[in-house]
Amino acid sequence: MEQPNKKKVKAPLTIEQKIKRRNFISFGAFFALGGGAVAGWKWLLDAPEETAGITGGARAPLRRALNKTELFFRNFFSNNHTVKTYPKERAAKTVRVNSLIGIEDDEDFNEKNWKLEVKTGVLQSLHIGIEEIKALPKTEIVFDFKCVEGWDQIQHWGGVKLSDFLSHFKLETLAEKNYMGLKTPNGEYYVGLERDSVLHPQTILAYEMNGQPITINHGAPLRLIIPVKYGIKNLKRIGVMSFSNSRPRDYWAEQGYDYYSGL
Amino acid sequence: MKEIKEKHAFLMRWTHWVNFPVLAVMIWSGLFIYWANDAYGISIFGITLIKFFPEWFYNYFHIPQRLAEGMAFHFLFMWFFFINGLLYIIYTIFSGAWRELIPQKHSFKEAWLVLLHDLHIRKTVPPQKKYNAAQRIAYTAIILMGAGSVITGLAIYKPVQFYWICWLCGGYHFARIIHFTLTIGYVLFFLIHIVQVALAGWNNFRSVISGFEVVESEPKIKAKKTIENGTAE
Numbered sequence: 001m002e003q004p005n006k007k008k009v010k011a012p013l014t015i016e017q018k019i020k021r022r023n024f025i026s027f028g029a030f031f032a033l034g035g036g037a038v039a040g041w042k043w044l045l046d047a048p049e050e051t052a053g054i055t056g057g058a059r060a061p062l063r064r065a066l067n068k069t070e071l072f073f074r075n076f077f078s079n080n081h082t083v084k085t086y087p088k089e090r091a092a093k094t095v096r097v098n099s100l101i102g103i104e105d106d107e108d109f110n111e112k113n114w115k116l117e118v119k120t121g122v123l124q125s126l127h128i129g130i131e132e133i134k135a136l137p138k139t140e141i142v143f144d145f146k147c148v149e150g151w152d153q154i155q156h157w158g159g160v161k162l163s164d165f166l167s168h169f170k171l172e173t174l175a176e177k178n179y180m181g182l183k184t185p186n187g188e189y190y191v192g193l194e195r196d197s198v199l200h201p202q203t204i205l206a207y208e209m210n211g212q213p214i215t216i217n218h219g220a221p222l223r224l225i226i227p228v229k230y231g232i233k234n235l236k237r238i239g240v241m242s243f244s245n246s247r248p249r250d251y252w253a254e255q256g257y258d259y260y261s262g263l
Numbered sequence: 264m265k266e267i268k269e270k271h272a273f274l275m276r277w278t279h280w281v282n283f284p285v286l287a288v289m290i291w292s293g294l295f296i297y298w299a300n301d302a303y304g305i306s307i308f309g310i311t312l313i314k315f316f317p318e319w320f321y322n323y324f325h326i327p328q329r330l331a332e333g334m335a336f337h338f339l340f341m342w343f344f345f346i347n348g349l350l351y352i353i354y355t356i357f358s359g360a361w362r363e364l365i366p367q368k369h370s371f372k373e374a375w376l377v378l379l380h381d382l383h384i385r386k387t388v389p390p391q392k393k394y395n396a397a398q399r400i401a402y403t404a405i406i407l408m409g410a411g412s413v414i415t416g417l418a419i420y421k422p423v424q425f426y427w428i429c430w431l432c433g434g435y436h437f438a439r440i441i442h443f444t445l446t447i448g449y450v451l452f453f454l455i456h457i458v459q460v461a462l463a464g465w466n467n468f469r470s471v472i473s474g475f476e477v478v479e480s481e482p483k484i485k486a487k488k489t490i491e492n493g494t495a496e
Contacts, residue, residue, distance in 0.1 A: 015265050026473035062335035076424040083423050150300030256331030263423045
């Protein structure tokens with residue numbers, strides 16, 4: 001019985017007291033949350049780098065976020081979503097060369113001896129010459145090539161659709177694996193691509209640029225053109241093709257870039 | 264007599280203060296990305312007036328060679344920016360707070376008077392409710408700008424999957440230009456906003472943290488107002 005009585009005696013808060021009370025609560029909460037935000041930010045900034053593996057070079061929480069974001073945006077991927085194409089006249093005459101990793105560092109390379117090696121088993125491989133590839137139906141594409149750095153250029157490429165190539169050489173079953181890995185002959189540059197993008201109708205193995213055989217610096221004799229990815233995935237001078245259910249090594253994903261890098 | 268006048272709802276204050284650091288991180292990481300291909304500038308008759316950005320600016324803020332890091336931050340904090348902005352828009356629509364926010368017919372004319380008053384050219388004080396005409400325009404514009412950043416951002420981020428968004432933005436190049444320009448817009452908005460908040464004083468600033476302003480009023484008016492607002496305790 002004593003407590004309710006006590007409460008009744010208590011005078012209602014004056015306006016000054018109300019103001020003080022609400023200021024105290026709101027500013028207290030503001031600084032507490034602000035402090036929490038600062039602490040959270042410091043945690044993220046100082047977060048350890050991910051363990052170097054298939055991916056590397058990013059803060060561990062940021063890598064987790066990149067991978068989660070990839071899964072979300074892959075829901076929007078469709079083979080019906082094609083990159084915009086342009087008339088041939090719009091294609092750049094001087095095609096930009098941005099990187100020569102796997103090309104300039106390979107002095108032993110001889111284009112005449114080149115064959116594409118497709119790993120079909122642990123010890124088995126298929127070796128395919130350029131003439132066999134050129135004998136397949138040719139596809140041409142003029143599209144806006146996009147670099148992860150931010151520049152883009154309308155380019156004209158010709159070659160065989162990767163999906164046509166896979167079915168012609170009876171590689172469809174292998175290609176059902178989650179990933180395809182591509183490497184330069186010297187193994188210095190390598191990319192991993194998930195199945196959806198590999199089978200996209202605009203993904204081609206290119207041997208022509210602007211109607212001419214591609215030059216050494218653009219990846220002769222055979223390179224990948226994959227418009228649903230940034231340039232970093234468009235490997236030049238393909239040496240080895242392989243298939244796996246887990247992510248193959250990827251040059252730029254090891255340096256902090258998003259593995260997916262899809263457009 | 265002093266009186267508590269409710270001004271900003273909790274959700275408005277929450278989204279305001281979440282947006283501030285999140286947008287700062289987006290601009291900071293966006294600079295890392297922009298650096299990798301810093302193509303923009305303003306030039307007239309072939310003379311470059313402004314180049315985005317001068318070397319000393321990049322070096323001062325340690326921008327160079329951080330593209331991968333910038334993308335990783337940008338593609339995490341974009342979620343917070345988007346969710347927070349969406350929360351604000353949904354709240355503003357459903358609470359009816361949009362009535363005090365979006366510009367009215369006379370706002371555009373009146374905003375001119377606000378500007379003249381703020382620049383001390385004109386003495387008459389323009390009408391001020393929760394927001395004056397200039398504030399209505401500025402605060403509505405900043406929300407539209409936020410939506411613009413999300414839309415152009417998507418156009419740049421997934422130009423193939425969201426080809427129709429890219430098309431709506433006038434293509435890949437134009438989407439990038441809008442995305443960049445909006446960011447410059449935020450910085451200008453921020454500068455003016457800070458000056459205005461400083462000039463408006465403590466009572467106004469506090470209301471964005473505590474939600475209320477303290478006003479002096481006649482007892483009679485107070486009684487009437489309390490009934491109107493239904494906030495009597």
